[in-house]
Amino acid sequence: MTLIDTNVLLDLATDDPVWADWSIRQLDTAAVTGPLVINDIVYAELSVGFERIEQLDELLDDAGVTLNEIPREALFLAGKAFRRYRSAGGARSGVLPDFFIGAHAAVLGLPLLTRDAKRDRTYFPSVIMVTPDSDSPG
Incomplete structure (x- = not known):
């Protein structure tokens, strides 16, 4: 099972000229x-x-994507990680959803398919991140 981040599915929905091909390849690979x-x-x-x-x-x-409920343990972990982030001077707005997604992957031990793993790597280091090479978008 692989948890898919919003940005990967937006690539498909918008047929992103830079990232759609990468996202489709990664989804196909993860589905196997x-x-x-x-x-x-x-x-x-x-x-x-x-x-x-x-x-x-x-x-x-x-x-081929299904909806999976966030476990209560992940909700709790997301709150604790977000508090650490805020204590370290992190931005107040627009980032809490990322913590729910990262905590969900951490609690269930799922790989996370994403193009934006910076915070997840910091606050959820146990999560295996499937990300593009930094210099190769396509």
Whole structure:
């Protein structure tokens, strides 16, 4: 099972000219090893770009992605990690969802497919990150 971050699925939804091919290849590779999952946070972030729920659900179905509830232990861990981040001077807005996603992967021991792993690597070092090479987007 692999947890998929919002940015990877946005690449598909928008047919991103730089990242779509990379994201499709990574999703295909991850699907070979087990189910592809997202959580409620990723679903909500993705929904911003869709007019109808059916459109989003179709994208997820086509990509072979299912919704997985965030365990309570991950919610607790996300709060603790976010508090550490804020204590270290981290930004107040727009980042808490990243902590829910990273904690979800950490608690369940799932790899995280993402293009933005900076905070996750710092606050969830046990999570295996599947990321692009820093100098090779395609």
